[in-house]
Each structure stands twice: as C-alpha cells, then as structure tokens.
Amino acid sequence: MPELPEAEVIRRGLNSVLPGKVISSVVLSEPRSFVGSDDELHNDLMGLCVVCVERRGKMLLVRLVSNERVKVATPKPCEAASVTALEAPPQVAGVEADLVLLIHLRMTGQLVYRIPDQADDPALSGGYPSASLIGELPDKSTRVIIGFCDGSKLYFNDQRKFGYMKLIAASSLVDDDFLSRLGPEPLEPDFTWQDLRTALLGKAGKLSTTTIKAALLDQEKLAGIGNIYADESLFRAGIDPRRSVSSLKPKDYQHLLVGIRECLMQSIAAGGSTARNYVDALGLRGEFLDLHAAVYGRTGKPCPNCGRPIVKIRVAGRGTHLCEKCQR
DNA sequence: CTAGGATCCTGTCAGC
DNA sequence: TGCTGACAGGATCCTA
Numbered sequence: 001m002p003e004l005p006e007a008e009v010i011r012r013g014l015n016s017v018l019p020g021k022v023i024s025s026v027v028l029s030e031p032r033s034f035v036g037s038d039d040e041l042h043n044d045l046m047g048l049c050v051v052c053v054e055r056r057g058k059m060l061l062v063r064l065v066s067n068e069r070v071k072v073a074t075p076k077p078c079e080a081a082s083v084t085a086l087e088a089p090p091q092v093a094g095v096e097a098d099l100v101l102l103i104h105l106r107m108t109g110q111l112v113y114r115i116p117d118q119a120d121d122p123a124l125s126g127g128y129p130s131a132s133l134i135g136e137l138p139d140k141s142t143r144v145i146i147g148f149c150d151g152s153k154l155y156f157n158d159q160r161k162f163g164y165m166k167l168i169a170a171s172s173l174v175d176d177d178f179l180s181r182l183g184p185e186p187l188e189p190d191f192t193w194q195d196l197r198t199a200l201l202g203k204a205g206k207l208s209t210t211t212i213k214a215a216l217l218d219q220e221k222l223a224g225i226g227n228i229y230a231d232e233s234l235f236r237a238g239i240d241p242r243r244s245v246s247s248l249k250p251k252d253y254q255h256l257l258v259g260i261r262e263c264l265m266q267s268i269a270a271g272g273s274t275a276r277n278y279v280d281a282l283g284l285r286g287e288f289l290d291l292h293a294a295v296y297g298r299t300g301k302p303c304p305n306c307g308r309p310i311v312k313i314r315v316a317g318r319g320t321h322l323c324e325k326c327q328r
Numbered sequence: 329c330t331a332g333g334a335t336c337c338t339g340t341c342a343g344c
Numbered sequence: 345t346g347c348t349g350a351c352a353g354g355a356t357c358c359t360a
Contacts, residue, residue, distance in 0.1 A: 001353065032336095058354080106354050108338080130339090141338090160337040162354065178355085204329060214331085219355080227353060317332065318353065 002105040002127050004187075004224030005267035005288070007058050010111055010126035015053040017113060017124060018062070018154075022049045025147035033143035033158060035166035044167055045146065048099060057182050057223030060111075062101040063170070100173060102166040103156070109163030112137060112155040126272065132157045183222045186260050196222070196260075197253040200245045212248060212256075213241035214316035225260065228289075228296045229267070231321045233259040235295045240327045241315045266292050295321035 002010075023045050031037040048064040055061065103111070110127030114137065125133045132141050137155045144156040144165055156165060174180055183199050184191060199222050200215040201208050208215075215221050216230040225233070234241050236259030239252055248256070267288040289297060294304050299312040303323035313320050 003354095104354085107352080158337095159339070160352095162336065202329095207329090209330070211331095217354085319351085 001107050001226055001228070002109060003058055003226035003229055004055075005229070005264050006126060006272040007055050007060055007105070007224070008268050009272045011053050011055040011060055013124045013126060014060075014062075014111065014113065014154075017152075018050040019052050020050065021148040021150065021152065023047065023064075023146055024149045025145075027145040027147070028143075029138070029145075030143035030158075030161060032161055033156065033164055035164050041167050042144075042165075044099070045101070056179060057185070057219060058104065058226070059179065059182075060103040060105075061173075062103065064099045064101060066098060098170050100168055100170050102164075102168065102176070102179075104163055104166075104178070105158070106160075106162035106164075108141075108159040110157045112157065113152065114155065115150075115152045117151075127157075128159065130157075130159065132159075178219075181220050183218070183220050185223055186225070186257070187264055191257075193250070193253040193257045196257045197248070197250070200253075202245075206246050208245050210245050211241060211316055212239060212243050212245050213318070213320055215245050217316060217318065224264070227318050227320075228293070229260070229263045231296045232263045232293060235259070235322060235327060236262060238327055240324075241320050241322055242313075263292070295323060297321070 024047075026042050026045050028034050028037055028042050034042050036042075045064075048066055051063040051065055053060060053062050103109075105111070105127045108128040108130070110125065110130070110133055112133060113124035127133070130141070132139050132155075137153075137157070138145060139157070141157040141159045142155055143158050143161070143163075146154040146156075148154075156163070168176060184195060186196070200212065202210070202215070202218075202221055204210075210218075212234065213230055216225045216233065217227065231241070233256060237252065237255035239248065239256060270288040270291060272288060295310050298310045299321060300309050302308065303310055303326055305326045306323065308323060308325050310321055310323055313322070
C-alpha cells in the first residue's frame with residue numbers, strides 16, 4: 001500500500017513532468033474523493049500552473065500558481081539522501097506558490113499520468129497496484145481527472161475511495177488537520193536515534209505503554225511508516241513488535257533507526273513496493289518486496305536469518321509479521 | 329493518556 | 345458454480 005517510499009517515487013516522477021503545465025479541465029466523478037467538492041472548489045484548479053511536486057509523510061503536495069504566464073523554474077534534481085518536503089516554498093518568477101493540491105492515496109489510491117498520441121513516452125504511474133495503472137483510463141476506479149493544456153492528463157484512481165484530493169491556500173498549509181499534526185520525517189539527514197526515541201515515546205514519555213508497532217504506525221509520532229515498513233524495520237532491528245516503546249534500550253532505537261532508513265531507501269531505489277505487481281512512476285515494476293522483504297507477506301516461509309518460519313500475528317489491530325527467534 | 333474496536337469502501341480469496 | 349464471510353489496512357472516531 002502506498003507509504004512513504006511509494007509517495008516519494010511518485011513525487012519524483014510527477015515532478016519531472018508536471019512543472020509548467022497549466023490545468024485546463026477537471027472531471028470529478030466521485031465527489032467524496034475531492035474534499036470541498038460541495039463548494040465546487042475543484043473548479044478553482046482551472047488555469048492554475050504547476051510549480052513543483054513535494055511530499056510530506058505519505059502526502060503529496062502539488063504547488064500551483066494562478067498566473068499561467070509566469071516562467072516556471074526548473075525543478076530541482078532529486079537527491080537520494082534528501083527527500084525532504086515542506087522546504088522553503090519554491091519561487092516562480094518571484095512569486096510564491098499560492099495554492100496547493102494535497103493528495104493522499106491512503107490504501108488503494110494511484111496516480112497515472114498519460115500523454116495521448118505519444119506512444120514512445122512511457123506513462124507515469126504509481127500507487128496501489130492494480131490493472132488501472134497500465135489499462136485504459138478512465139475506468140471504474142477513476143475518481144478525478146485533471147487535464148492540462150497540452151492534452152496530457154493526470155488520473156486519480158482509488159478503488160476503495162479512502163484517498164482524497166484537497167485544494168488549499170499555501171498559507172493554510174500550517175493549519176491543515178493532517179499535515180499540522182504529522183511527526184518528523186525519518187529520512188531527514190539530521191534525524192537521530194534520540195529524536196526517534198523522543199518521537200515514539202510521545203507525550204507520555206517513559207511511562208508510555210504503547211507497543212512499538214503501534215507507535216511506528218502513528219503518523220503523529222513519525223511520518224510515512226505504514227504496515228509494510230513497520231514490520232520490515234522491526235525485523236531488521238531485531239525487535240519484537242509487541243514490546244512497549246518504554247522497554248526499548250538506546251541500542252534498540254539505534255538499530256531501529258538504521259532499519260527504518262535502510263527499508264525506506266532500498267524501497268525508493270527499487271521503485272517502491274506493494275503486495276502485487278507494483279508499477280512505479282516510470283512504468284517499471286517495483287521490486288522492494290521481491291528483493292528485500294524479509295517478513296512482510298512471507299508467513300510460513302523461512303526467516304532469511306535463522307530459517308524458522310515467519311509467523312503472522314495481530315498487533316495494534318494490524319496483521320504483523322515477525323520471526324519469533326530473531327526478534328526479541 | 330491509552331487500547332481496542334468499528335467505520336469508511338471494494339475487490340479478492342478461502343471454504344463450503 | 346456461486347454464495348458467504350473474512351481479510352486487506354490508512355486514518356478517524358468512539359468507547360472503555
């Protein structure tokens with residue numbers, strides 16, 4: 001399911017094609033997929049020009065300016081070590097982006113960018129893996145279609161309608177219910193294991209009885225980790241997901257931070273991951289689960305470390321995979 | 329403060 | 345073959 005690495009892979013893909021494009025049409029076939037559609041807010045997208053695409057946790061942010069005549073700055077190249085979003089708002093011809101299209105894919109959302117009559121150009125697509133990534137669009141999972149002046153289109157598909165788009169003023173980003181409560185980014189270069197411990201212990205501090213699995217999934221404590229990377233990170237760190245955050249030693253948090261970073265970076269490099277065929281923003285199949293997953297989706301298969309069967313249990317209301325020998 | 333469950337929604341799959 | 349129920353899990357909301 002789309003987590004931080006999937007969002008980042010999509011962000012990089014879209015950021016390589018969208019900047020400079022002017023929105024010429026918006027088709028909304030599922031009102032609940034666009035927050036504020038009752039007010040026909042989506043009509044405000046018309047005529048806006050894309051500045052850049054950023055990411056915060058699992059959320060994508062498409063920055064837009066209303067003046068379509070402005071010259072768009074060249075998007076910054078992506079650097080593996082720096083995937084930070086919400087940096088200083090980009091300047092376009094001296095004007096800050098004034099609107100932001102927020103996109104959260106939740107569980108089954110996907111974004112597909114298509115250029116008609118250009119079979120040579122690979123379609124950009126990413127998110128939840130389903131045939132809609134490579135099939136004819138729109139289809140029955142298509143919720144929003146954003147058309148651009150050059151004829152290209154961005155499809156927002158979402159089988160289960162949990163994801164959403166939302167248009168807000170750039171100045172209101174700090175007030176957004178979701179964004180304003182998000183925890184720190186684990187891939188921030190200066191994010192230390194002490195920061196990780198402080199974040200996961202939360203408000204209750206050393207008295208917290210929350211399980212480490214629940215804490216990792218809590219976006220207010222740490223941004224971007226979902227079920228797959230929580231399980232994989234804990235395996236790499238050798239930590240039992242049922243342990244409480246307060247029982248973990250400094251060494252555990254050191255190992256955990258390394259595990260989290262390794263998982264996320266490997267997945268981004270592999271083009272993301274999902275339970276089935278994952279197609280990244282360049283139309284390639286993501287390979288994280290195939291190549292690097294040790295426990296997720298491997299119930300009953302041998303632990304790559306000790307050979308004992310991976311077990312699946314329930315922790316924090318989620319399916320949780322672990323090796324009971326290697327994780328203590 | 330926390331845990332746990334239900335909720336949103338649809339597609340898939342196991343079992344009968 | 346076709347039905348039924350369980351399951352998938354991101355985030356929110358409610359109850360205990």
